[in-house]
Amino acid sequence: MDRVKDKVALVTGGGKGIGKSACLLLAREGAAVAVTDIDEEAGREVVEEIRREGGKAEFYRLDVSSEEEVKEVMAAAADKFGKIDILVNNAGIAGVNKPTDQIPAEEWDKVIKVNINGVFFCTKHAVPYLKKAGGGSIINLSSIYGLVGAPDLPAYHASKGAVRLMSKTDALLYAGDNIRVNSIHPGYIWTPLVEELGEQSPDGKEAFRRALDAKHPIGHVGEPDDIGYGVVYLASDEAAFITGSELVIDGGYTAR
């Protein structure tokens, strides 16, 4: 119940999928949570759910690709809760699914702006608050596709590779400030993002899911809480000696 008691967490893309799970589990373990998302309805519902369970949360509309918005929301959350200890850089998009030689530059840039610049802006503007709090934990959602390649989604895979190394660089830069920075590398997790990929699949959503299940040695795709529990672990003091590391939660996908 108290694994992150009295800590304050800010989660991006917290309205759905993995981000929603992270918000709910962090709150259940005692953190006050700034739930942020571009989907206001979904984000507000998560806040209501946390409050119904007796937890503390507030919603902030935040598009992570806007540095101005990031700066304002960090300040507002720190003002509301008195500090920020935990940043979960979760917001991300799959983006354009075409071979590299057919991707228009603006579609490439769209993915980079959310998946890379978003992590950069949020980290940049959270660090002063984490320093002020005497340290903290930054958790960046990379992917199995920050570790291995696949013949699809070129911009997504590029972005997740970048997030992996941004995490290590920041781990080194801020270790002296007692700020830990780690990446999480999920296999396929059944969230709205992956469901949408299924809907676009020519074989239909169910066949898509079965094909994904078969890619994981454990026999099925993951659920958001499989990642949410990883977030709680890295956010908590149980992970006090862990920085610059890669938490792979992928049902064995990358073990082969």
Ligand code: NAP
């Ligand atoms: P999701 O189901 O699409 O949920 C992500 C949330 O972020 C949505 O509410 C989305 O809003 C929001 N969002 C999109 N663009 C945003 C922006 N610019 N600023 C703020 N919020 C924004 O995604 P997910 O599957 O939970 O994935 C979460 C993270 O885990 C992503 O970084 C993803 O790359 C990573 N990941 C996921 C998987 C997987 O299999 N699901 C695997 C590996 C890594 P809208 O729905 O309105 O766009």
